[in-house]
Amino acid sequence: MNRVxxxxxxxxxxxxxxxxxxxxxxxxxxxxxxxxxxxxQQYVQQSVQLEGLYREIIRALAELxxxxxxxxxxxxxxxxxxxxxxxxxxxxxxxxxxxxxx
Amino acid sequence: MxxxxxxxxxxxxxxxxxxxxxxxxxxxxxxxxxxVPMLLGGLALLVVLGYQxxxxxxxxxxxxxxxxGQQQTVDNAAKLxxxxxxxxxxxxxxxxxxxxxxxxxxxxxxxxxxxxNPQAATGAKADAGAAPASR
Numbered sequence: 511m512n513r514v515x516x517x518x519x520x521x522x523x524x525x526x527x528x529x530x531x532x533x534x535x536x537x538x539x540x541x542x543x544x545x546x547x548x549x550x551q552q553y554v555q556q557s558v559q560l561e562g563l564y565r566e567i568i569r570a571l572a573e574l575x576x577x578x579x580x581x582x583x584x585x586x587x588x589x590x591x592x593x594x595x596x597x598x599x600x601x602x603x604x605x606x607x608x609x610x611x612x
Numbered sequence: 613m614x615x616x617x618x619x620x621x622x623x624x625x626x627x628x629x630x631x632x633x634x635x636x637x638x639x640x641x642x643x644x645x646x647x648v649p650m651l652l653g654g655l656a657l658l659v660v661l662g663y664q665x666x667x668x669x670x671x672x673x674x675x676x677x678x679x680x681g682q683q684q685t686v687d688n689a690a691k692l693x694x695x696x697x698x699x700x701x702x703x704x705x706x707x708x709x710x711x712x713x714x715x716x717x718x719x720x721x722x723x724x725x726x727x728x729n730p731q732a733a734t735g736a737k738a739d740a741g742a743a744p745a746s747r
Contacts (some may be wrong), residue, residue, distance in 0.1 A: 522655060533665055554686060
């Protein structure tokens, strides 16, 4: 093996070594990123479940506050940007609710 | 009559050649260099490693895109959790000072296995970055 051949093979081997090191690093980084994405996905899925609870609490507070005319509960909901209006009970119209006559 | 002596000439034996000098008959030892096989092996390794690097880089790009795409959803989820924590903590405080409606709600939640810790909720409000960190 002459001098040129020796350095050619050495250059190829060094490039291979660098590529192998890059592959190991990339694989490790990708695994970390994949784990991070999994954690975030889990966080979002748990939050979706909590959203149902949040809506339920708001509905319950609003219903209780409206039913009992609780100003504290109304103020609490307002502090969180939630307002509600109480619909006046519909006045029963005897003519409308009565049996239809033919 | 002139009679010459005739010497019989034996034919050459099988495998024997008439090559002239005995040095030519000796098989030549050809020396091969290790350069070509080593170069071929090295190049094959480079191709495999290069392809692997390409695949890993593409995978990393896809993962980065997924991570970036998740950011908005994660932020919304963190916002929702903070709102829930704050609302639950305020409800608990209202129940603690004797509001019957808030007390009823807290009791119902406790029956379902959900207990509210106002201190933790206020801590969560300050710790808005409780969501998985973004890179």
